[in-house]
Amino acid sequence: MTNAINNKILTVVLPLKENQEILEKFIEGNRELLTNYPLIVIGFGNLPEARKYGISLVQTSFTLNLDSDVIIPLDFIEEALKEFQDDKVVVISIPYESDIQGHLPFGPSLWRTEILQELYDWEFGKGDCECRYMWEKVKSLGYKIVELDMKAKHLRRIS
Numbered sequence: 001m002t003n004a005i006n007n008k009i010l011t012v013v014l015p016l017k018e019n020q021e022i023l024e025k026f027i028e029g030n031r032e033l034l035t036n037y038p039l040i041v042i043g044f045g046n047l048p049e050a051r052k053y054g055i056s057l058v059q060t061s062f063t064l065n066l067d068s069d070v071i072i073p074l075d076f077i078e079e080a081l082k083e084f085q086d087d088k089v090v091v092i093s094i095p096y097e098s099d100i101q102g103h104l105p106f107g108p109s110l111w112r113t114e115i116l117q118e119l120y121d122w123e124f125g126k127g128d129c130e131c132r133y134m135w136e137k138v139k140s141l142g143y144k145i146v147e148l149d150m151k152a153k154h155l156r157r158i159s
């Protein structure tokens with residue numbers, strides 16, 4: 001896939017929240033992803049507000065919701081896009097290498113943009129954690145979530 005094609009299909013939304021050491025590891029670990037797709041980087045303090053603002057700016061068919069402390073496998077995007085052949089699938093997720101944040105990570109998830117823009121309204125203290133809250137909304141509307149059989153690295157949990 002060429003960059004011209006990539007730029008039309010997927011945008012990465014990245015709220016910044018980490019220290020310089022973690023950000024350096026994040027950039028190195030995701031270098032190919034960060035150079036092949038448009039980025040929307042939001043650096044203000046409130047994570048849900050930053051994420052919501054970034055999501056509202058996306059104009060491509062798909063949005064990669066990515067936290068700045070996660071490294072995703074190189075083939076995640078390619079494999080995830082295949083799953084969207086099923087119209088009911090609206091989000092593709094991958095679990096972390098360790099079970100530190102549960103099994104439904106929102107930080108590394110690929111969405112149909114129009115659905116994510118419509119549904120994302122999570123706030124601190126609003127329901128459960130962000131991932132469970134969003135997953136329940138998706139399921140309650142009859143959409144599907146696919147979890148790929150690959151693992152993301154959570155940089156705050158590895159040495």
